[in-house]
Amino acid sequence: MILLLLAAKAFLWTITSGQTGVAIHRTSPRYGSYNGGTRLTLFGAGFPAEPVMAATTARSKQVLLVSSFKEYDCILHEAESDDTQTVCYTPAMSTGVYYVRMKVNGISLDRSQYCGGRSTSWHCRLYISHGYTPFISALNWTSSEPQQAIQVNGRLYTSLISSSEGASTNSRIESITRVWVTSGLCNLYNESGEPYGIVLNNEGESYWGHFICKIESSFVGNQNLSFLVSGSFGRSSAYTSATLVSADNRLYMMQTYAVVEDVSPKQGSVLGGTLLTITGKYFDDRSGIRARILVGGEECVVQRVTDTQITCLTPERPVNRSMYSGGRGLKLEVVPGVNTIATEFNATSEGYWTNFYDHGYPYGIEGDNFLSQIQGFFVPAMDGNYSFTLGADDQIHFYFNPNGSDSNGKLLLVQQIYANWRTTTGKYPLKAGEEYYYEVRHVEYRSQAYIRLSAYCDKSLYSPAQTAWAVEERQRLSIESTISREIQTVEFRNWEEVGNSVEQVWDLQLTCSNETLCQSTGFDVSFFQTSTGFLPYGSSGAAVASAFNNILALGGDRVTVEEMDVNRHRYRITFNSHRGRFELNAMSTNDAILQIIATEHQVGVPKLDTFTLMLNGYVSSPLAIGSSAEQIAAAVSSLFGPKCPEKIERRIGRHTVY
Numbered sequence: 238m239i240l241l242l243l244a245a246k247a248f249l250w251t252i253t254s255g256q257t258g259v260a261i262h263r264t265s266p267r268y269g270s271y272n273g274g275t276r277l278t279l280f281g282a283g284f285p286a287e288p289v290m291a292a293t294t295a296r297s298k299q300v301l302l303v304s305s306f307k308e309y310d311c312i313l314h315e316a317e318s319d320d321t322q323t324v325c326y327t328p329a330m331s332t333g334v335y336y337v338r339m340k341v342n343g344i345s346l347d348r349s350q351y352c353g354g355r356s357t358s359w360h361c362r363l364y365i366s367h368g369y370t371p372f373i374s375a376l377n378w379t380s381s382e383p384q385q386a387i388q389v390n391g392r393l394y395t396s397l398i399s400s401s402e403g404a405s406t407n408s409r410i411e412s413i414t415r416v417w418v419t420s421g422l423c424n425l426y427n428e429s430g431e432p433y434g435i436v437l438n439n440e441g442e443s444y445w446g447h448f449i450c451k452i453e454s455s456f457v458g459n460q461n462l463s464f465l466v467s468g469s470f471g472r473s474s475a476y477t478s479a480t481l482v483s484a485d486n487r488l489y490m491m492q493t494y495a496v497v498e499d500v501s502p503k504q505g506s507v508l509g510g511t512l513l514t515i516t517g518k519y520f521d522d523r524s525g526i527r528a529r530i531l532v533g534g535e536e537c538v539v540q541r542v543t544d545t546q547i548t549c550l551t552p553e554r555p556v557n558r559s560m561y562s563g564g565r566g567l568k569l570e571v572v573p574g575v576n577t578i579a580t581e582f583n584a585t586s587e588g589y590w591t592n593f594y595d596h597g598y599p600y601g602i603e604g605d606n607f608l609s610q611i612q613g614f615f616v617p618a619m620d621g622n623y624s625f626t627l628g629a630d631d632q633i634h635f636y637f638n639p640n641g642s643d644s645n646g647k648l649l650l651v652q653q654i655y656a657n658w659r660t661t662t663g664k665y666p667l668k669a670g671e672e673y674y675y676e677v678r679h680v681e682y683r684s685q686a687y688i689r690l691s692a693y694c695d696k697s698l699y700s701p702a703q704t705a706w707a708v709e710e711r712q713r714l715s716i717e718s719t720i721s722r723e724i725q726t727v728e729f730r731n732w733e734e735v736g737n738s739v740e741q742v743w744d745l746q747l748t749c750s751n752e753t754l755c756q757s758t759g760f761d762v763s764f765f766q767t768s769t770g771f772l773p774y775g776s777s778g779a780a781v782a783s784a785f786n787n788i789l790a791l792g793g794d795r796v797t798v799e800e801m802d803v804n805r806h807r808y809r810i811t812f813n814s815h816r817g818r819f820e821l822n823a824m825s826t827n828d829a830i831l832q833i834i835a836t837e838h839q840v841g842v843p844k845l846d847t848f849t850l851m852l853n854g855y856v857s858s859p860l861a862i863g864s865s866a867e868q869i870a871a872a873v874s875s876l877f878g879p880k881c882p883e884k885i886e887r888r889i890g891r892h893t894v895y
Contacts, residue, residue: 258283260350263360264337266469270370273329274465274472277311277363279337284323297342300325302335302363309335327363327471335363343759343771343827371466371473374445376491379481380565380595383455383493383519386433387423389416389462390447394470396437398425398448406441411468413448420456420493427451452493455519455544459489477705486618486698494565495519495528507554513537515547533561534672559644562614562672566593575608578632578680582608602686609679611688614642614672621694622664625675627651628689632680635690639665642672664695727850727869729862734845738815741841744801745808745824748832749774758828762835764821765790766854774831775805785810792849792858809838816859817843852876 261281269275277300285297300311300323311325318324323339336357339346348354352361370392377388395405397412404410413435416423425432425448437446448464461480463473475490483489497517505511513532520528521544530537530549537549555561572580573588582589602609615637617623627635635651638644650662667673679688699707745762749755759773762785769784778798785796794814801807812819818841824833847859850872857872864872 259339259341259346261337261339261346261352261361263352264363267359267362268364268366268369268469269327269330270469270471270474271330271332271365271367272370272463272472272474273327275327275363275369275469276314276467276471277325277327277337279323279325279339280321281323282321284318284320285341298323299340299343301338301340302327302330303338304331304333304335306333307331311337327365329472330365332365332367335365337361337363342757342773344773369469369471371464371470373462373464373473373475373479373490375476375479376462378491380492380494382496383420383457384452385493386449386451387462387491388447388449389464391473391476392444393435393437393446393448393464394444394466396435396441396446398432398435406437407443411466411470414465414467416448416450416462416464418452418454418462418491419458419460420452420454423450423452423462425450455521457493457495457519459483459485459487459492461488461490477701477703480704480706482618482697482699482704482706484616484618488699488704493519497564505551509551509553511551512540513549513551515549516545518545520544520547531562534558558642560612560642560674562642566595567611567613568593569602569609569611571602571607571609573604573607576606576680576682578608578634578678580608582610602681602688604686605681605683607681607686609681609686609688611677611679611690612644613675615667615675615692616672617667617669617692617694619669619694619696619698621667621696623667623695624662624664624693625650626659626661626689626691626693627653627677628659628687629653629677629679630685630687631682633688634678635662636674636676636678637662637665638674639667640673642674644674644676647674647676659689661693729848732845732862734862735842738817738844739839739842740814741812741817741819742837742839743810743819743821744836744838745810746834746836747774747806748834749806750830754828755831758826758831760824760826760831760833762821762833763823764788764819765856766822771827777805778808781808781810790856792856794859812841814841815844815846816849817841822854850876 259281260283261279263280265278265280266275269277279300298313300313302309302311307330309328309330311327314324314326337351348356352358355361371394372392373389374391376390378385381387393413395409395411395413396407397403397405397410399412399414405412413425416425425435427433433449433451435446435448437443461475463475465472479490480488481490483492495517496519497515499516501514501516502511505513513530515530520542528539528542528547530539530547532551533555535552535555537551540548540550568591570582570584570589570591572582572586575582584591625635625637627633633651633653634649636647637650638646638648640646651660653660677688677690679686693708697707701707701709747760749758755774759771759776761768761771763769765788767788767790769781769788772781772784778800782796782798785791785798791812791814794812794816797811797813799809799811801809821835824835826833847861849859850857850869852873855876857875860868860872
């Protein structure tokens with residue numbers, strides 16, 4: 238039923254005066270990125286150069302990209318457009334073949350106005366393809382201070398950047414025109430005006446490679462990165478493996494963080510109230526993340542924040558704990574010459590050293606015959622059941638307290654002598670935002686040494702299409718039903734044909750509060766749940782009649798429309814039919830300044846020589862009394878599929894005809 242309604246709403250084929258002289262000759266380029274950003278130019282004549290600046294929502298022109306299944310708005314760029322060309326930038330789109338379409342003052346151009354009357358020709362198509370989409374496969378870091386250089390690896394297509402001259406090392410002429418991060422531009426040039434570097438693989442012949450840019454902003458928080466390539470290629474897309482999930486459940490590709498360099502004083506009152514000064518970098522709240530200070534797990538009330546200094550008043554001494562959480566990352570402690578996993582050690586042990594890591598997999602622990610330890614707190618992003626997966630070389634123990642932050646409540650969950658494989662714990666219900674103590678002890682005997690630790694939750698806000706860290710749940714459903722076919726009987730009793738019928742007549746009155754602004758407005762009328770489609774204010778009687786007569790529910794009957802005043806504000810609509818009364822279901826306008834009222838001028842009386850069948854408000858074509866069972870079956874079947882007017886002659890795609 239919806240398909241029938243949609244098909245009928247689209248048909249208005251009259252070219253209005255606002256469309257006269259508009260023509261699209263060709264478009265360029267032919268291919269584009271599925272992540273958008275491709276600069277599409279329509280070459281032609283008669284294009285409106287400026288958008289309508291009025292109190293209405295109507296636009297003077299609109300460029301649409303239409304496929305067999307979807308329709309997208311191409312984002313207009315008026316600064317590059319004039320009466321002979323229209324420039325727009327494609328949005329993110331599904332891959333496939335798209336046909337370029339335009340509306341002028343809300344009315345679609347006629348098929349004859351596209352590419353010399355060949356609206357589906359090569360010159361009016363755009364192919365959206367993975368093969369024309371730049372990719373980011375990896376960044377050389379995923380966390381750092383702001384204002385750092387970063388290496389972006391992926392499919393670049395070119396070794397040229399905006400102001401470069403000549404051709405790329407692979408002979409392409411396109412260039413990387415801009416690189417964005419969430420906080421702003423990532424600059425491809427250093428202070429001397431020289432590129433930080435861009436290289437294509439395979440001695441410069443590949444489409445794949447890397448470039449380096451520097452983040453200019455001091456923004457602190459989650460950030461994503463993309464770049465734009467000229468020509469067909471457009472905006473980059475990131476591999477799902479390059480997209481991570483943050484502690485506050487947001488997708489990101491990298492994080493920038495503030496740096497604490499000093500805390501003063503080092504001692505304070507157990508009753509609180511000490512004015513504490515934290516010195517460092519990037520404390521200002523330009524990112525929208527306001528500084529929050531914890532001392533012993535309790536809030537230190539912030540007094541003043543600058544980019545390099547925070548002052549706060551300390552709380553009372555908190556409840557005694559064996560350990561308190563600190564800043565970001567994992568603390569790794571290493572003692573060489575120890576190969577017994579239960580050995581106790583501290584910072585005074587011989588050869589002791591420590592480091593911090595931002596990830597649960599600190600690779601590259603060099604040397605043989607040592608004991609290492611990681612301690613920290615796991616803070617879930619959301620409520621759920623969590624399990625932990627570990628891998629290491631060589632021996633590993635994993636402790637975890639599923640009840641809170643106390644290290645004395647830890648449980649030994651994993652104990653492997655040679656753990657050069659992945660081991661997963663059972664599931665534990667954890668609360669979002671709570672701290673849970675964990676500890677990894679690891680012994681390396683010889684050869685490589687590493688630790689990998691990851692957490693898994695049985696709930697997620699994301700899918701594998703968004704991040705490779707999400708796992709798709711699969712369920713098998715089995716549905717059974719007993720089919721009971723509906724049977725209806727149509728019977729005619731005391732049905733006698735009358736001599737003369739009376740035609741149904743309606744009067745439509747349009748009232749506008751501002752004649753100038755109403756030139757961009759319009760209206761539509763529906764009957765039998767089917768619409769005339771958009772009719773511009775001031776449409777001729779012939780245009781209104783054409784829109785009515787395209788509605789298939791008329792079943793061969795015709796409508797005539799008489800203009801009742803010279804300004805085309807009032808129409809008399811006559812249904813030339815023996816079927817009797819036709820009710821107008823609904824009328825609407827596209828702006829509140831235009832009102833429409835329908836008055837029944839003459840009530841139709843049927844001749845009773847035919848009847849129609851109705852299902853959910855949709856009607857069949859008229860059937861004669863005495864129609865055969867086959868004819869009635871065909872009429873019922875016609876109510877279950879889409880119908881298209883005779884105006885539509887050729888298919889645009891496999892499933893789309895208009």
